[in-house]
Amino acid sequence: MLNASKDLASVLQVLEVSESTYQRWRKQYGGMKSVEAKRLKQLEDENKRLKKLVADLSLDNKMLKYISEGNW
CATH class of the missing domain: 1.20.5 (Single alpha-helices involved in coiled-coils or other helix-helix interfaces)
Structure with a gap:
């Protein structure tokens, strides 16, 4: 969705994921x-x-x- 030029907040809202969870996942799974x-x-x-x-x-x-x- 981010590649379809949607902003992060709307993508997280659709996925029902908080921004803190997203940041934790990004930190944990980085470039995997x-x-x-x-x-x-x-x-x-x-x-x-x-x-x-x-x-x-x-x-x-x-x-x-x-x-x-x-x-x-």
């Missing part, structure tokens, strides 16, 4: 193409999943050590 932004989102989701998995496994490991020491 949509494919790169999608890939970044996928990697962030995978990283979150893996961190949760590591936390769960660490908790299981601590629990097993505690039980094997006979402290229960």
Whole structure:
């Protein structure tokens, strides 16, 4: 829409996005193409999943050590 010579305020109004959100997205995703932004989102989701998995496994490991020491 911006390429169709519409001003930023009207484009944001049509998209129902605040200017602060637009500025945050622009800062975060800067010169990325949509494919790169999608890939970044996928990697962030995978990283979150893996961190949760590591936390769960660490908790299981601590629990097993505690039980094997006979402290229960």
